[in-house]
Amino acid sequence: MKYKIGSALKEDFPIFTQNRDLVFLDNAASCQKPAVVLEAMDKLYRNFYANVHRGSYNIAEIVTSLYEDAREKIARFINAASAREIIFTRNATAALNLAARSLSIDFRAGDIVLLTELEHHASLVPWQEAGHRHNLKLEFIPVTPDGRLDINKARQQIKSKPKVLVMTAMSNVTGTVTEVEELVDLAKKAGAITIIDAAQAVQHKKIDVQEINCDLLAFSSHKLFGPSGLGILWGREELLEKMPPVEYGGHMIKEVNYQTASYASIPDKFEAGTPPIAEVIGLGAAIDFINQISMTTVESYEKELTAYCLEQFTKIPNLKLIGPKDNKNRGAIFSFVIDGLHPHDLATILDSIGIAIRAGHHCVMPLHSKFGIPATARASFTIYNGEEDMQALIFGLNKARQIIS
Amino acid sequence: MDIYQQKIMDHYKKPRYRGTINNPTHISVENNSLCGDRIEFQLSIKRKKIIQAVWQGEGCVLSLAAADVIAEHIQKIPLNQVSIINEEWLLGELGVKPSPSRLKCVLLPLIALKKALTNN
Numbered sequence: 272m273k274y275k276i277g278s279a280l281k282e283d284f285p286i287f288t289q290n291r292d293l294v295f296l297d298n299a300a301s302c303q304k305p306a307v308v309l310e311a312m313d314k315l316y317r318n319f320y321a322n323v324h325r326g327s328y329n330i331a332e333i334v335t336s337l338y339e340d341a342r343e344k345i346a347r348f349i350n351a352a353s354a355r356e357i358i359f360t361r362n363a364t365a366a367l368n369l370a371a372r373s374l375s376i377d378f379r380a381g382d383i384v385l386l387t388e389l390e391h392h393a394s395l396v397p398w399q400e401a402g403h404r405h406n407l408k409l410e411f412i413p414v415t416p417d418g419r420l421d422i423n424k425a426r427q428q429i430k431s432k433p434k435v436l437v438m439t440a441m442s443n444v445t446g447t448v449t450e451v452e453e454l455v456d457l458a459k460k461a462g463a464i465t466i467i468d469a470a471q472a473v474q475h476k477k478i479d480v481q482e483i484n485c486d487l488l489a490f491s492s493h494k495l496f497g498p499s500g501l502g503i504l505w506g507r508e509e510l511l512e513k514m515p516p517v518e519y520g521g522h523m524i525k526e527v528n529y530q531t532a533s534y535a536s537i538p539d540k541f542e543a544g545t546p547p548i549a550e551v552i553g554l555g556a557a558i559d560f561i562n563q564i565s566m567t568t569v570e571s572y573e574k575e576l577t578a579y580c581l582e583q584f585t586k587i588p589n590l591k592l593i594g595p596k597d598n599k600n601r602g603a604i605f606s607f608v609i610d611g612l613h614p615h616d617l618a619t620i621l622d623s624i625g626i627a628i629r630a631g632h633h634c635v636m637p638l639h640s641k642f643g644i645p646a647t648a649r650a651s652f653t654i655y656n657g658e659e660d661m662q663a664l665i666f667g668l669n670k671a672r673q674i675i676s
Numbered sequence: 677m678d679i680y681q682q683k684i685m686d687h688y689k690k691p692r693y694r695g696t697i698n699n700p701t702h703i704s705v706e707n708n709s710l711c712g713d714r715i716e717f718q719l720s721i722k723r724k725k726i727i728q729a730v731w732q733g734e735g736c737v738l739s740l741a742a743a744d745v746i747a748e749h750i751q752k753i754p755l756n757q758v759s760i761i762n763e764e765w766l767l768g769e770l771g772v773k774p775s776p777s778r779l780k781c782v783l784l785p786l787i788a789l790k791k792a793l794t795n796n
Contacts, residue, residue, distance in 0.1 A: 613711075613713075613735065613736035613737065614711065614736075615711055615736040615738075615777075615778065615781060616680075616736045616737045616738075619679060619775075619778060620680070630711070631710050631711055632710065632711075636709070639712075644712075645709075645711060645712015645713075646710070646711040646712050674680050674685075675680070675685075675737060
């Protein structure tokens with residue numbers, strides 16, 4: 272049986288059953304949680320809670336096994352070769368920081384870090400910092416006026432043998448789906464380590480790390496209908512084993528004496544301290560939920576929804592969409608400006624009728640500067656949104672225009 | 677929609693003190709990097725009295741209306757009376773209770789004014 276998707280799915284999300292009029296279009300910032308995720312976490316705290324990997328008593332064993340089962344589910348979800356390659360962090364930002372700090376330790380002055388102009392602060396700033404520390408050279412694959420990567424330029428830039436390629440799989444501003452496989456392939460042939468920021472892509476597209484063939488990939492739980500407070504860093508086992516840990520403490524060690532310590536192998540080496548236990552189990556439940564729908568269904572549904580929204584957006588007078596105008600390699604994230612209507616005023620007026628959008632630079636200041644726009648309004652759709660949400664947005668935009676102009 | 681009430685929309689649509697003046701004695705610019713809003717105040721202060729005050733800039737309804745309301749109230753007042761122009765006063769004048777994120781919009785011109793008073 273085909274599992275429901277779109278508006279019908281709102282029935283599975285308590286926030287929507289309790290707020291029937293809520294039109295939530297800020298899914299690029301974070302997604303709502305299905306009841307199954309909340310129940311899994313609630314059940315854990317009520318029935319079994321204990322720390323993981325420590326106790327030998329019954330409930331500790333149960334929690335540890337639920338926790339490690341979730342790691343297996345996450346590994347299968349992105350087609351990782353082994354669950355050992357799944358590292359739990361605080362969020363996607365922490366995963367990207369871990370990668371930058373650990374990898375750059377043996378980088379040398381003048382080494383090139385190749386990023387894209389689409390990167391959000393989470394993938395950019397950790398490399399700026401590593402750059403300052405190790406005198407690295409940051410270079411950027413340019414963005415074309417329609418919000419796509421300049422692939423010809425990228426091919427040239429990769430010839431200069433960057434030490435690492437850092438790129439987003441999907442922009443949280445323009446909705447652009449980038450050419451990860453092609454660029455990863457070229458970068459690896461040039462000897463680069465490849466890092467993919469899948470924070471935005473993971474809820475919209477099937478992520479297969481073996482197909483992408485990258486070396487490291489980061490995403491967060493909260494953008495995948497799981498709880499906040501948990502990020503994932505996936506890495507190739509042989510690379511992770513070579514990378515030094517960047518945080519130290521309990522659980523990440525093998526042996527400790529007063530003067531020194533030896534470290535555990537992966538994933539423990541990168542997971543110092545008590546992890547976000549309930550969150551990991553919650554993400555496992557979110558992945559079961561998504562698997563029931565299937566990422567194939569998600570992709571085809573969102574392609575239809577994107578086409579509908581694009582058509583609607585192009586009909587709105589004086590609205591300028593930032594990013595691709597055609598429905599090829601783009602998702603349902605729409606950043607826009609409207610003449611004479613400030614994004615903050617728009618967001619406030621939409622909020623007054625129950626429509627949540629984001630206004631600002633969406634943690635991507637350099638890209639906004641490049642486009643010469645300080646701030647945009649952003650409506651981002653996901654699996655539980657439908658055409659009626661787009662219609663509500665259009666109604667709200669007209670109302671805002673009436674009030675302001 | 678109680679934020680976008682008559683008084684605010686009136687100052688936004690028909691600002692009284694938007695512009696520049698010749699030979700200002702005090703100037704300041706304040707930006708909100710989150711949204712790109714920018715308010716500039718130009719003051720002409722003589723013998724401890726604001727002779728003229730104007731503003732210019734770009735921003736949302738709240739920041740621009742607040743700038744104009746502030747400018748209206750500081751025309752021809754002695755400097756020792758400027759201290760009443762604070763957050764509480766401004767919210768009272770505008771008659772709004774903005775959310776924490778929108779409060780920054782309202783306060784932008786106030787910060788610009790305070791900066792102008794110390795810049796000469």
